[in-house]
Amino acid sequence: MNENPKIQESDELSLRELIEQYTQYWYLFVIGVLIALVLAFLYLRYTPQLYQSKATIIIKDEKTQSPLEMAAFSQFGSFLSRFKNNQIDNELAIFNSKRLISETVKELQLNIKYEVVGNIKTSELYGYKPFEVKFQSFNEDLDTNVPVLYFKILSSNEFHLESEEIEIADTYNFGEQIRLPFGEITVLPNLEDADKFEGYVNKTLLVSYHTVEKVALGFQDRVNIFNTDGKSNVVELSIQTQNKEKGQDFLDELVRQYNKDAVLDRNEIAKKTSAFIESRLQIITKELDSVESNKEDFKSSNRLTDIQAEAQITLENASEFNKRQLDVSTQMELSNTMIDYIKNSNPDELLPANIGISNESVGTAVNNYNELILYRNKLLQSSTSKNPVVKSVNEQIAQMRANILGSLENSRNGLRIAMKDLNVQENIISSKISQVPAKEKIFRGIERQQTIKEQLYLFLLQQREEASIALAATADRAKIVDSAYGPQEPVSPKKSLIYLGALLAGLLVPFGGIYSFNLLNTKVKGRKDVERHLKSVPIIGEIPKVQKGDSDLIKHNDQSIMAEAYRIFRTNLQYLFINKLEKNEEGKSLIVTSTIKGEGKTFVAFNLALTLALTGKKVVLVGADIRNPQLQRYLPEHLKSKKGLTEYIVYEDLQVADVVAQSEYNENLNIIVSGAIPPNPAELLMQKRTSTLVEELRKQYDYIILDTAPAMLVTDTILINKLADITLYVVRADYTDRRLLDFAKDAIEDGRLTNVAMVLNNVALNNFGYGNKYGYAYSREDRSLLKRILNKQ
Template identity: 80%
Template sequence: MNDSLNNQEADELSLRELIEQYSRYWYLFVIGVIIALAIAFIYLRYTPQLYQSKATIIIKDEKTQSPLEMAAFSQFGSFLSRFKSNQIDNELAIFNSKRLISETVKELQLNIKYEVMGNIKTSEIYGSKPFEVKFQSFNDSLSREKVPTLYIEILSDSEFIIEDETRSSKATYKFGESISLIFGDITVLPNLDYAERFESYINKTIIVSYKSVEDVALSFQDRVNILNADAKSNVVELSIQTQNKEKGEDFLNELVHQYNKDAVQDRNEIAKKTSAFIESRLQIITRELDSVETNKEDFKSTNRLTDIQAEAQITLENASEFNKRQLDVSTQMELSSTMIDYMKNSSDSELLPSNIGISNENVGSAVNNYNELILYRNKLLQTSTPKNPVVKSVNEQITQMRGNILGSLENSKNALKIAMKDLNIQENIISSKISQVPAKEKIFRGIERQQSIKEKLYLFLLQQREEASIALAATSDRAKIVDSAYGSQEPVSPKKPLIYLGALLAGLLIPFGGIYGFHLLSTKVNSRKDVEKHIKTIPIIGEIPKVLKGDSDLIQHNDRSIMAEAYRILRTNLQYLFINKLEESEKGKTLIVTSTIKGEGKTFVAFNLALTLALTGKKVVLVGADIRNPQLQRYLPEHLKTNKGLTEYIVHSDMKVEDIISQSEYNENLSIVLSGAIPPNPAELLMQKRTTTFIDELRNNFDYIIMDTAPSMLVTDTILINKLADITLYVVRAGYTDKRLLDFPQDAIKDGRLSNVAIVLNNVKLNNFGYGNKYGYAYSQEERSFLQRVFNR
């Protein structure tokens, strides 16, 4: 549980430190926001405002148009494939085509731009132009793209001045006169529709710029937006953003008009071509129809036909009748032959069959008579003998009659054979006619079919010609306007709330990013926390604030500044370090002030610490122990800078400590020993026994001995005399010392090269300072301006 509490406290501390890291630079955020909002205001003030104009239309589907309009075109397949297309994307491409937009620009003369010159920016004039420039002609030697910009200043309601874009030459002209310029001829005509506003433009300069229609069309093509929001419908929304709302509305309305005009022209062109096509086909069909009818007439004349079907029916009926007659004759011939054979094979006493179907009535009557005679004879024989004269007479009659019947049958059979022969001949003739009927009928039907096709096509073309004529006279617009173009009341760009919000965010984010980047990329020590993160085993006993411009480098008498209080805190913390460090004695306490590299302020810290200790009434001596690059002289008056110092004392054994000690003019309790002349062998010199003797003598005479030594990492001097000190003050300079150099004192302590080390953080900015104003405690009664307080000056 303790671990979780510690982690929670650590997280809260990290968050608080993070907030403090940025909040201490609050003035940068304020300045950033003010600058960003000012830039946004200037941008909004001088950036042209854009208004959005919209128009909504419905593109008619050709399949839903009236039959009169489309009947003439729906039958011709690929010739009219465009009008059968139901793909709205094709029409959107036409709307946004350079050709159509160029026609719109040309119609509205949008390639000629009028602007009134202001003090800072120019504003476009549209609609209420005081005059209109007519470009009558252009010189062939010059391209229209090189037409210069004209600057026209209106002098009165009748005169004006024209300058070219170089503003090198100008001339005065009258409205309405033809003006010859280097690129061609122009005429400037006053706009009488806005005569009441003409006076407002007097003595103002109007900029007239001419661009090619193609360039302006490309510009509009990039800006116009054509959208079919619902793929299932033909509703299309057109929109464009322009500086002038009226200009955008006129452009969209004219674009729709040009689209309808283009569609009508296309359909009229198709109707004209259709009519021409129909006329040419009618001429061909008429000739072909005449040819077919002539062929039909010749075929009937050649084959002596009136009605081929009726005549074929008659022929078939005749054939059936002949077949029946042939059957009857054949039957009669068979009956006659049977009767003849029967008579030849039978006796005279036998009866002959009667009513067997022989059609010869004489034969039938003769047979009946013959049979009656037989019966009569048989009756006679029943009562008489064959020799009876009556019986003989009857037998004679029977014999004669039998011969007659047989002769009649023979004659009838021969007649039937002749009749059968004639019937066969007639049958062949009729069969021949019947066999010719299908071929003739086929040929005749082919002729009639051709005639029917030609007649129907002829009638169809006549109908289409009339419908095409009607459609040509009654062509409607392709695009139905749902909403004419209308512009927004408020500008859509630039959007003020969004710009100001973006500026506010930028004003906050840019300083935030700068601070974050600075801390991310910075390798320098900036605050106490940076030191504590790298060095956890060495205590930090003091933070020295940065000396501001105009402030004194040294502690003054009765000084209540933040720097003076910082040194007092350092002095107090030193007392705790000296506890248990030395045995109770009257000898002075020795401090070494060193740093990692040159320039970290060890001499500055040593001198002010000596002054602070001297203010308590203690006797303090400040020793310039940096005999390689002495810096203590810069805090002394000129007459003391030439005094002998530590180097001479070590070299000359007869010299006494009193010979090199100088009284400081800053405090009567402070004495100074300079480093002396720079020796050729400083390390070997400090290793002399005289160095230890020097320190021992100072301990006997002073309460505190503060030694300003050389940088520890650069030279070995400090390491050599470190054993002589009770406390080693290691100076780290904020904004100067590299964080990577903080590893050196840790390694030196670990290796035993330095001992009893405490860190003093020098040159700390007030916004990183750990005491004082952070808690609302004022160290000075000095009055500062607002800017000085803001920037910690």
């Protein structure tokens, strides 16, 4: 139970350290967010905005308007069901066809683009244009596109035209015909709004011409046409354009072109029917004239004026029979005419509809046959006869034509049988009126023929008028529910999403950079890294990073953060000596070492010696690194050549006073240089003279500081470690690899290094545990506002 709070505290500290890895670079997040927001603003400022326009229509189902016609086609039930289900899909395909969109582009002249050149971006002009370019002619031999033309309005009468592609630059008058390599153009000014026109004077406008097919393909990819509900005929059209009015005009014109195309289809059937009726009228007129002439001649030659009274009753009884004979004869004549027309006409031609055949299934079949012919012709406009859909439709057409012909022949056979029966009945009735003079019988036959021709003539006249009315009273196929409209705000780019994405990117990029840096960085960063590896070894000093322009050495009355850090280092060191050498009044010896070269052990040793000397204690600094001496960096030239540790060990006649030199930095500090570099430094340091030197120095000085070689690279420090009361192990932040701390840990655990205390060198101020972090200002230098914000020294 007692261990849980400790574990919890450790976890909290780890989480806090993790957070501090990012919060110490808060300024990077601020800068990242600012840059991201600025980039988002620039993106929104110069990215073209897209507006969505929508229109809603209802496609009228013509089949539902004639339920009797649908019932007549029961024999084609499966086909008609499939045809009706695909009707809306077919209409959607027509809406999105390149042919229909091309007509829309032509009507609105969308293939000619007008743009005004700005300082940074070019904007399209739609609606009001200061002038209009009329492309009068084109050179068909040119394979290249029409080059972009740059116009600059000079006044209401003239303009400047240039184009780098065709190497032209000249001034022209409005309305003048201009001959260019690709053809001829005429530029007409738009002076309806003088103020708007003046606003474009001295501005550069560019006009680009594209082929209708290319522009139509572009709109075909962008326009969306779909059935909002599979159970209804409601269709929604939408498109995204940079100019809202352009998108709305396009959708409205597309609907108009669709209705126009549907009207043309229906008119084609009506015209074909009208032409057929007109040809039949001419034939019937001639036949009727012939019958009437025969009647006139017969009555004149036989002097017939009235029917005999004795045949009155019989003839009245036969009137109904004559009517039936007349109807059958009429239907046989129409059937024969229709059969002859189908057999002699081209299979690809439309069949005449509504000519009066009483068989309703035949009339309905003809109407559906014509629908399939029109549908097949539309498919052939965008595909070939080898298309599987076209082949399927051709097969359906052939099948329906055969079915229609078969129905007509069956109907004719039935009429022949009926006529045969009627003829038999006629013979019976004729026997009853045998008393009627033969001439009267002949006269009745002539009158019957006349009546048939008259009824057929009147029927065809009626059908011709109906066809004319249908041609004149054609309604739109698509009923407009909502004309094209669109919201005021653009649909792309979304400002809120762009700014939110920029904000997240501004936070994530610095976060990712810091995370990657920390993930790949294996260097010691601060106190916590050392404590994790060396939990039982105390850290008695944290030396801040020397800033550019600062001195490397501690000065008298120094108030800098580094000087204060060494004072804290010195105080902590005193407590170690109190614990370890309370009763020892001789001088105290320290070894300053590190893992590898470059960690600042000589820098730490020299400044520690200066800090101890400032208290009035006698201090001697010994250059014990006789392999690669670094102490000479802080010494004047005359001391660098002085005899030192190497000479003292080798020459037994030398005394301590012979190798000791006075430091120019402090009167209480003496220095013993390393001397000449020997060929056998390890064996030399094992000599007794080395320990003798330390013993002699203990009697003369309060502190003996030995600047030794790196402990991992050579064995020198291990050999003389027993001469030191305390071993100061220097680790350099942002330089020493954390994995190298395992060497110090192993050396301490094995006893190769004893009485070790850690010194952390080159600590960044944001990781530094002392100084102005707690409100104390040890430096008198004036810092800029930016440095104070970023906590830079």
